[in-house]
Amino acid sequence: MATLEQKIQELVQDSIEALDCELVGIECQRSGRFLTVRVYIDKDGGVSVDDCADVSRQVSAIMDVEDLIADKYNLEVSSPGLDRPLFSLAHYQRFIGQEVSVHLRVPVLDRRKWTGKLENVTGDVITLIVDGTPQVFAFGNIQKGNIVYKFED
Incomplete structure (x- = not known):
């Protein structure tokens, strides 16, 4: 059985690559009733704020259509950072x-x-x-x- 992270990755991988970004990974973390979905992306030359915004819009639209998460969630898109x-x-x-x-x-x-x-x-x-x-x-x-x-x- 696939985890939520794996299901999301299957849905968004191609769309992220179409934006010339690499999907590094996805983390889902629950804090009480709230779920945070973190999408880490990378790109040759580094990730810009515009890259994060573009990926966020794309991933959000896909997740809304597929309705994988019944509750409200926060979507965060960022570079992997120094502690990748x-x-x-x-x-x-x-x-x-x-x-x-x-x-x-x-x-x-x-x-x-x-x-x-x-x-x-x-x-x-x-x-x-x-x-x-x-x-x-x-x-x-x-x-x-x-x-x-x-x-x-």
Whole structure:
């Protein structure tokens, strides 16, 4: 069974690409009765406010027609930002060598949050170097992952 994020992605992917943007990923987060749908987009040369507005109008129209969400929701469209979320194995593969943080669904060694250098992606397994030691995580156990941006001094 597809998640709400997957259903939305299937509906809006082609429309976002037609606007010359890449759909990085979608997050749906409920806070009480309210649902926020976050759509992350990217583009060569960076994402402008106009790009976000164009994608927002397009996605909003599609979601209104398809009526996937019965309740009211807030739609947010933005670039991935400096702490770019990682949604797919391809994203992890693309950022090998970067510092990343992952939040796990099921703890490994009594920890859910891990931060380290992304060393390798093999099949559906991600390897981080944490304090000099390789730690291996199944992609399916990663609830959320993102780049850890380091500012230069």
